[in-house]
Amino acid sequence: MRLHLASGNAHKAEEFAALAAQVRLPLEIVSAREAGGMPDVTEDTGTFTGNARKKAQALRTKLPAGCWVLADDSGLCVDALDGGPGVESAYYAGPQGDGAANLRKLVRTMRGIPPERRGAHFVCVLLLLEGDGREHVFEGRCEGRLREEPAGGAGFGYDPLFVPAGRAQTFAELADADKNELSHRGRAWAQLVEWWRARS
Secondary structure, three states: OEEEEOOOOHHHHHHHHHHHHHOOOOOEEEOHHHHOOOOOOOOOOOOHHHHHHHHHHHHHOOOOOOOEEEEEEEEEEEHHHOOOEHHHHHHOOOOOOOHHHHHHHHHHHHOOOOHHHOEEEEEEEEEEEOOOOOEEEEEEEEEEEEOOOOOOOOOOOOHHHEEEOOOOOOHHHOOHHHHHHHOHHHHHHHHHHHHHHHHO
């Protein structure tokens, strides 16, 4: 079974492919590049689910009838920022969606915030569109805290700043298997896997 991923982000395609391989699901995750690229989508719904739905529906218009589409929307919600950047995480430093710039801005914004106010959590919503248009939503969440300075060279986005609860290392310092088990995306994926196996 092929799942068309509604994202132009190569890191996400690799991460989902690794997640599928890890649990031995017979799924081939293909990026939006297979359909000629991800259409431009204005993520203006104000919710992770709404944004994921827009992305899934946008890619679906470029695919043959009956194709299955997987979209995700995720973000970092910081307690001291009243849940921000949240659904704006990808564009925190501007409309160009530059992950390195987003990270730098968050480090600056949080400078001087004491440890007890550096709580944060990642949210991931996966939205699966079946070939007949039926929709399924899976949500994962990972609690943690923010370091004062980034650490680690793996991962992407805000990973070098985020330390998941119960760990001393950032997402960017963890091995892929450990991160996939703990992460918001991994937890949302686990729900999707449970649903997939139940329908088989």
